[in-house]
Amino acid sequence: MKAVVLLDFWASPFGQRCRIALAEKGVEYEYREENILGAKSPLLLKSNPVYKKIPVLIHDGKPVCESLIIVQYIDEAWPDRAPLLPADPYARAQARFWADFVDMKVRSPYADASHEFDSCSSLRIATNNCAQPVCSQHPLTLFFMYQFFEYGSRLWKLKGEAQAAAKEEFILILKLLEGELGAKKYFGGDAFGFVDIALAPFVSWFYSYETCAGFSIEEAAPKVAAWGKRCMDRKSVANAVSHPDKIYEMVGVLKKKFGVE
Amino acid sequence: MAEEVKVFRSWGSPFSYRVELALRLKGVAYEYIEEDLSNKSTLLLEYNPVHKKVPVLLHHGKPIAESLLILEYIEETWQENPILPKDPRERAVARFWCRFLDDKVSEMFALWMSCWTEGETQQNFMEQAKECLHLLEEELKGKKFFGGDSIGMVDIAASSIAHWLGVLEEVAGISLLDEEKYPNLCKWTEEFLKSDAVMECLPKRANLLALFQTRKQAISSVK
Numbered sequence: 001m002k003a004v005v006l007l008d009f010w011a012s013p014f015g016q017r018c019r020i021a022l023a024e025k026g027v028e029y030e031y032r033e034e035n036i037l038g039a040k041s042p043l044l045l046k047s048n049p050v051y052k053k054i055p056v057l058i059h060d061g062k063p064v065c066e067s068l069i070i071v072q073y074i075d076e077a078w079p080d081r082a083p084l085l086p087a088d089p090y091a092r093a094q095a096r097f098w099a100d101f102v103d104m105k106v107r108s109p110y111a112d113a114s115h116e117f118d119s120c121s122s123l124r125i126a127t128n129n130c131a132q133p134v135c136s137q138h139p140l141t142l143f144f145m146y147q148f149f150e151y152g153s154r155l156w157k158l159k160g161e162a163q164a165a166a167k168e169e170f171i172l173i174l175k176l177l178e179g180e181l182g183a184k185k186y187f188g189g190d191a192f193g194f195v196d197i198a199l200a201p202f203v204s205w206f207y208s209y210e211t212c213a214g215f216s217i218e219e220a221a222p223k224v225a226a227w228g229k230r231c232m233d234r235k236s237v238a239n240a241v242s243h244p245d246k247i248y249e250m251v252g253v254l255k256k257k258f259g260v261e
Numbered sequence: 262m263a264e265e266v267k268v269f270r271s272w273g274s275p276f277s278y279r280v281e282l283a284l285r286l287k288g289v290a291y292e293y294i295e296e297d298l299s300n301k302s303t304l305l306l307e308y309n310p311v312h313k314k315v316p317v318l319l320h321h322g323k324p325i326a327e328s329l330l331i332l333e334y335i336e337e338t339w340q341e342n343p344i345l346p347k348d349p350r351e352r353a354v355a356r357f358w359c360r361f362l363d364d365k366v367s368e369m370f371a372l373w374m375s376c377w378t379e380g381e382t383q384q385n386f387m388e389q390a391k392e393c394l395h396l397l398e399e400e401l402k403g404k405k406f407f408g409g410d411s412i413g414m415v416d417i418a419a420s421s422i423a424h425w426l427g428v429l430e431e432v433a434g435i436s437l438l439d440e441e442k443y444p445n446l447c448k449w450t451e452e453f454l455k456s457d458a459v460m461e462c463l464p465k466r467a468n469l470l471a472l473f474q475t476r477k478q479a480i481s482s483v484k
Contacts, residue, residue: 050361050396064353066360076349089337093325100327101311176311 004029005058007044009036011250013201014067015055016240020197021074023236024082068099071197085194098180098187099198105151105173152205156212156251157260167213174221181223185230192234196227200237203228207244208251266291267319269305271298273464273472275421276328277316282417283332285458287339329359332414344414358400358407359418365393366419372426376433376473377480383435390437394446397422401445405452412456416449423450424463432473 006022006029008015022029034044034054047056047063057064057073064073075084085092151173154166177199181187187195206217206228218225231237266284270277270293284291296305296315308317308324317324318331325334336345345352366372371390378386397419401407407415426438440447453459 050357059350062350064350065357069353069356069360072356073349073353076352089334090320090323090325092337093330093334096330096333097325097327100330 002028002030003060005032006030007032007034007041007047007054007056007058009034009054011242011247012036012054013205013241016201016242017067017197018055018057018070018074019240020200020236021071021084023239024084024192024197025074025078026081027074027078068103068198071194075194083191083193084197086188086191095188095194098177098195101176102195102198102202152202152209155209156255157258159260163213167215170209170213171215171220174217174224178221178223181227183223186227192231196231200228200231201241203231204242204244204247208248211248212251265321268293269296269302269308269315269317269319270294271296271315273469274298274315275425276314278420278462278464279328279417280316280318280331280335281462282420282458283335283344283414285461286344286412286417286456287335287341289335289339329363329414329418332359332417336414342411344408344412344417346409346413355408355413355415358397358415361393361396362415362418365389366397366422372422372437373429375435375437376429377477387435387437391442394437394443398443398445401449406449412453412459416453420453420459422446423453423459424466425469428466428469428473431470432477 004022004027006015006018008018008031010033019031032041032043034041036054040052043058044054044056045052047058048054048065051065053065055065055067055070057070059073059077064070071084085095151166151170155163155170158166184190186192187199206225210217217228232241266289268277268280268284268291270281272295281291281293294302294304296302298315301313305315305317306313308319309326312326314326316328316331317326318334319325320334320338325331332344336343345355364370371386371393375383375386375390406412407419422438430437438446438450454463
């Protein structure tokens with residue numbers, strides 16, 4: 001086993017974040033494909049016993065889990081080159097905030113209702129959502145639940161009114177990102193950094209989102225669209241992320257599997 | 262200079278508590294601004310326009326939101342009594358457990374949802390909660406605190422288990438933090454509550470009890 005191993009899945013935007021970070025730092029590593037739609041490897045189960053998910057970075061035999069934590073680790077373990085986070089603590093806090101924002105809108109279906117300490121209505125929303133059984137054992141369902149249950153995925157998972165509502169929510173998220181990006185080349189400023197790495201893999205999904213929900217990201221958020229193209233010009237990103245056509249193909253497969261037509 | 266550091270908080274919130282505890286552990290003087298979460302101030306909405314929540318830390322007039330991010334900022338700005346280890350891998354492990362606490366243990370999940378729900382939904386949440394407690398119990402093995410010999414970021418993130426959980430259990434009439442099943446966690450709670458910094462800004466149990474009892478009634482009546 002090489003000194004640096006990445007347990008990953010080809011289409012995972014979370015794994016791609018790690019691949020981009022490793023490439024930016026020029027770190028050689030062994031890529032290991034996990035068949036997350038089938039049985040998980042003993043190495044994965046041993047390395048991430050809590051979540052049993054990719055990506056996992058194994059450095060000198062020791063695992064690091066959770067994509068944004070892995071990216072920060074990569075930055076700290078190879079501090080002598082290509083800093084991924086700015087030096088100033090306030091700028092770092094802002095970078096972490098926006099990367100977290102991307103994650104929040106991606107990771108949790110209860111994102112808006114969560115962490116509100118004093119809201120009875122949000123508790124009710126969450127309770128109603130939680131009342132549905134979540135514990136299907138089918139690996140595809142688990143994959144679906146954990147990796148794709150997000151605002152973007154609602155664009156192709158839902159239909160009719162629900163999809164229209166999801167589209168409005170998603171456009172709001174895009175506009176927030178548009179505002180944060182502003183006139184900057186990257187979210188980090190002149191230098192490609194943490195927030196860019198967090199969001200770049202999702203650029204491959206733009207085509208699928210647009211086609212399924214019938215809207216244009218270029219229209220809704222022209223700066224983000226332009227930023228996406230700039231990211232694709234970087235070798236580290238181009239080599240890591242999936243081709244939009246391949247993602248669209250996979251979305252088609254998933255839609256069929258879940259009877260969404 | 263106390264006026265340099267301000268914390269927008271809500272007295273009963275375990276999230277704003279995390280920020281106050283971290284500042285006290287590092288001996289940083291601060292002012293707090295109490296927020297009524299049902300009637301948020303214009304200032305709070307200005308400083309946290311994206312999420313509109315407490316806590317927000319204001320340092321030299323610049324706002325930082327999200328409790329765990331604020332903890333990272335505090336660690337990087339004030340070097341006394343570090344709450345994160347120096348080694349990158351150990352830092353990654355600490356961040357992992359902080360994330361775990363916010364994912365699985367925080368407001369909308371497991372421990373908290375066990376207390377606000379009933380029937381089969383409650384049973385499901387209690388099962389999940391017990392799994393989470395078990396994982397934390399294992400992580401504590403051989404250590405006084407999650408951070409080792411002294412209170413670290415994970416301990417701060419886990420404050421709700423040391424104080425809020427007991428209150429919630431009482432309001433809901435359930436028992437989750439069983440001493441027989443989770444001896445490490447129970448011992449950890451004892452040690453954690455021995456700290457002066459911890460006790461200085463902890464909300465009074467009686468007040469939390471009243472707050473949660475009111476909320477439980479409100480939720481039941483909303484169904």
